[in-house]
Amino acid sequence: ALVLENVSKNYVAGDVVVPALSGVDLIIPAGGFVAMAGPSGSGKSTLLNLAGALDVPTEGRVLVEGHDLSGLTTSEQAALRRDRIGFVFQNYNLVPVLTALENAEYVLMLRGVGQKERRERARALLAEIGLGGMENRFPRQLSGGQQQRVAIARAILAEPAIVLADEPTANVDSRTASDLLALMEKLHADRGVTFLFSTHDLDVMRRAGRLVWLRDGRIFYDGKPDGF
Amino acid sequence: ALVLENVSKNYVAGDVVVPALSGVDLIIPAGGFVAMAGPSGSGKSTLLNLAGALDVPTEGRVLVEGHDLSGLTTSEQAALRRDRIGFVFQNYNLVPVLTALENAEYVLMLRGVGQKERRERARALLAEIGLGGMENRFPRQLSGGQQQRVAIARAILAEPAIVLADEPTANVDSRTASDLLALMEKLHADRGVTFLFSTHDLDVMRRAGRLVWLRDGRIFYDGKPDGF
Numbered sequence: 172a173l174v175l176e177n178v179s180k181n182y183v184a185g186d187v188v189v190p191a192l193s194g195v196d197l198i199i200p201a202g203g204f205v206a207m208a209g210p211s212g213s214g215k216s217t218l219l220n221l222a223g224a225l226d227v228p229t230e231g232r233v234l235v236e237g238h239d240l241s242g243l244t245t246s247e248q249a250a251l252r253r254d255r256i257g258f259v260f261q262n263y264n265l266v267p268v269l270t271a272l273e274n275a276e277y278v279l280m281l282r283g284v285g286q287k288e289r290r291e292r293a294r295a296l297l298a299e300i301g302l303g304g305m306e307n308r309f310p311r312q313l314s315g316g317q318q319q320r321v322a323i324a325r326a327i328l329a330e331p332a333i334v335l336a337d338e339p340t341a342n343v344d345s346r347t348a349s350d351l352l353a354l355m356e357k358l359h360a361d362r363g364v365t366f367l368f369s370t371h372d373l374d375v376m377r378r379a380g381r382l383v384w385l386r387d388g389r390i391f392y393d394g395k396p397d398g399f
Numbered sequence: 400a401l402v403l404e405n406v407s408k409n410y411v412a413g414d415v416v417v418p419a420l421s422g423v424d425l426i427i428p429a430g431g432f433v434a435m436a437g438p439s440g441s442g443k444s445t446l447l448n449l450a451g452a453l454d455v456p457t458e459g460r461v462l463v464e465g466h467d468l469s470g471l472t473t474s475e476q477a478a479l480r481r482d483r484i485g486f487v488f489q490n491y492n493l494v495p496v497l498t499a500l501e502n503a504e505y506v507l508m509l510r511g512v513g514q515k516e517r518r519e520r521a522r523a524l525l526a527e528i529g530l531g532g533m534e535n536r537f538p539r540q541l542s543g544g545q546q547q548r549v550a551i552a553r554a555i556l557a558e559p560a561i562v563l564a565d566e567p568t569a570n571v572d573s574r575t576a577s578d579l580l581a582l583m584e585k586l587h588a589d590r591g592v593t594f595l596f597s598t599h600d601l602d603v604m605r606r607a608g609r610l611v612w613l614r615d616g617r618i619f620y621d622g623k624p625d626g627f
């Protein structure tokens with residue numbers, strides 16, 4: 172579903188070049204349920220941004236469902252992001268002037284799903300993740316972990332082929348985190364959605380089928396999460 | 400150092416009243432090292448905002464170092480926040496147009512500390528928490544956990560009487576979290592700084608001298624963290 176081929180990403184900060192990723196080779200087959208961990212600053216968000224076509228690599232190639240992202244036009248990339256990829260940002264990126272419901276249903280709206288159907292689906296999902304009764308609130312009227320859950324709802328409601336989630340449980344308690352993981356596992360099992368998510372939480376790592384560990388922009392370990 | 404006396408906080412969301420805190424009694428003596436936990440949405444951020452004079456209770460009183468906050472003028476409250484309280488926000492609240500160094504040294508600058516001294520102190524602290532060499536970057540040029548650490552540096556650099564920290568380790572790996580906790584413990588032991596911090600992390604909870612557990616805006620447990 173997702174391939175990174177010898178991917179490097181350099182940022183420029185002032186007169187310093189920051190090698191955020193160096194020579195990363197990663198193959199996530201369709202149907203994978205993969206956790207990514209590593210120290211703060213090791214490159215997890217950078218990798219997810221490249222995988223989600225939100226940024227371009229300095230070297231190497233990123234292929235989503237076989238398409239080399241660099242070969243796609245901007246509108247083709249936008250269509251891919253809308254139709255095939257669900258993204259959960261580390262800082263949620265909710266639209267402040269839209270309610271929780273409107274934020275959650277956003278992708279369905281972009282896809283032209285009818286209002287009645289998308290509202291029902293969004294309402295049901297929000298209730299399932301503990302946000303029942305909060306659908307008409309604005310992001311600023313929600314707690315940190317509630318905003319995070321709206322961002323998750325937005326990503327999964329459209330049942331994309333691939334969900335890329337950046338620390339999706341960082342701001343919730345362990346019980347809520349476990350429920351969110353169960354929801355992701357269910358979507359994976361029922362619909363074959365591919366998941367790649369970063370986390371700092373050992374309990375979350377252990378529930379993944381596979382664990383990729385980053386250090387200083389390189390893959391340090393890629394295999395079963397046992398023993399972590 | 401901090402007293403909440405029968406504190407309630409209601410928010411209004413549309414035509415619904417949300418009782419974010421109800422009848423909270425909490426005494427944090429000077430020199431306390433107190434963790435606060437509880438489900439997402441249970442009122443942790445609300446409590447910290449009231450304690451830090453960033454918001455006002457609907458009922459009850461908040462006293463900081465014996466001063467009833469409602470009895471202070473706006474400039475007296477601002478002075479209290481500048482001189483006596485360090486605050487770490489759940490979403491960092493860094494100034495986007497200031498560098499990491501400028502963000503960290505901000506409170507010292509407000510207090511009139513000379514540039515040479517405050518730059519040296521800020522640089523040293525940033526290096527100590529793993530941000531050496533990044534002091535001239537802007538927040539957008541830092542990872543999530545790096546931004547969180549700048550926010551922590553800003554709160555503790557000025558060695559306030561009380562540090563209020565909202566999920567200060569949510570976006571960093573367990574090793575970095577442990578180092579940050581050690582730094583907080585050191586400031587507590589050496590300088591008697593009072594700490595009240597919220598967290599979802601069991602390892603962080605267990606290192607506190609006392610654990611306050613919130614549920615639905617009420618205190619559910621207040622005592623030793625053993626057995627959690």
Ligand SMILES: Nc1ncnc2c1ncn2[C@@H]1O[C@H](COP(=O)(O)OP(=O)(O)OP(=O)(O)O)[C@@H](O)[C@H]1O
Pocket residue numbers: 182183184189190191209210211212213214215216217218261539540541542543544545570571572
């Ligand atoms: N725009 C930028 N300019 C310069 N350096 C950057 C920029 N964005 C990220 N970096 C650097 O690239 C490295 C990787 O950042 P990234 O955000 O991918 O880390 P991360 O693994 O997600 O960290 P965290 O766990 O703290 O979220 C870090 O050292 C960071 O400082």
Ligand SMILES: Nc1ncnc2c1ncn2[C@@H]1O[C@H](COP(=O)(O)OP(=O)(O)OP(=O)(O)O)[C@@H](O)[C@H]1O
Pocket residue numbers: 311312313314315316317342343344410411412417418419437438439440441442443444445446489
């Ligand atoms: N401006 C607001 N308007 C309406 N309700 C609000 C507002 N701000 C917070 N709330 C609600 O108040 C309750 C407490 O929120 P608070 O942010 O204190 O929770 P929290 O314990 O910090 O949660 P988290 O662990 O997710 O950060 C939540 O139910 C939240 O939805």
Ligand SMILES: [Mg+2]
Pocket residue numbers: 215216217261337542543544
């Ligand atoms: Mg990150």
Ligand SMILES: [Mg+2]
Pocket residue numbers: 314315316443444445489565
């Ligand atoms: Mg909060």
